[in-house]
Amino acid sequence: MAQRSQQAAPAPRLDADKAAALRLTPVSRETEGRLDRYVDLLLQWQAKTNLISPATLPNLWTRHISDSLQLLNLAPSAKTWLDFGSGGGFPGVVLACAMGDVAGGRVHLVERNAKKAAFLREALRVTQAPGTIHLADIGDNVDRFPEHVDCITARAVASLHIVIGFAEPLMKPGTKALFLKGQDVESELTEATRYWNISPRLHASLTGGQGWIVELDRIERLTPSANQNGHTNDRN
Template structure:
């Protein structure tokens, strides 16, 4: 017997949403956009693995609130590039949060066609300002023209590789904000083998052992190979 959507839909916890919005408050309009996004993600999750199933009950705190921390670290940023957007964290969440900001747009880069299709639909149903680019990060980054204020990524690659992806945009003045986990210190140590960096670490508001790595300038060390920015 086929299962109905109600039987297969993820069990999002209402209390988790309340906790998330207390940590990272948003306007009523942004909340409504995020609700539409979460509803769509629940429908697509049954056929496309967008997030780890074990995190679904705490989707709002684990994924949405985690993503909503970023705009406060780049208050003047209007043009964002999200590397490896996957299920839309932080890219779609950022687009929802910036929808009322004149001139804002989020470029979402994703190499998986099914996930890219989901991202396009998420932007459509939320009315959020974004552009989905299907392809490898290195190829797409080189094609993005015009100013970029901030580049970000979450759960994509080790830090030294992320810097390699972001470096062309940072040379044009973009700030980098990378969401990382408990191994951030080890990743920073590894990154200094390839890059001269000055980083600022921000502890995640959502608890746990999450961090945000803020980088304003990077410089490749002499002898460091181009492989540090290859596609994962």
């Protein structure tokens, strides 16, 4: 009996989703071109490597691209970005594509998985986006990072209090942290305030659903006595 050749599933049609995403988060024609090349590469790799949830593929532009691009509005003057646990490139590669329009803009992407780091390198090569890949555990080298960072990002990496701990050594005057979180953001904030003195600002995601962005301008570790006596924080 003749064997049937197995063909990869056809790539989803994303035209309508892309149009919706770019209405939410408009970009320049040059950035759109870089994002197109990134999406093409992502779909090629997704056929053999699980970079994102397959269920989100039909809404790739709104669910992932636009979700990442919205961070630019919260840090409009940031040039040097640091993304923890970049995975399939969200938000790190997307931000790097946008930084291609910014003189001196650069995104540092930290990823511990070698296969995903290889994908990130190829994504930066294909898009010619300004970025640097760091193959490392997040906690291994953040306190030795040589540059001043304007904005620190993370998406679906770890619970908020852990991500804040990674960011704390890099939070210099003028540095901002933007962490993309889901529906459990309130409970994660409650846990985080047991360890950190923070004044978070919460922004509802432009892409809808139950997504939130936690914005921090400063991070201070609580002393043991403050932790025992309780701590309150202001939320705007």
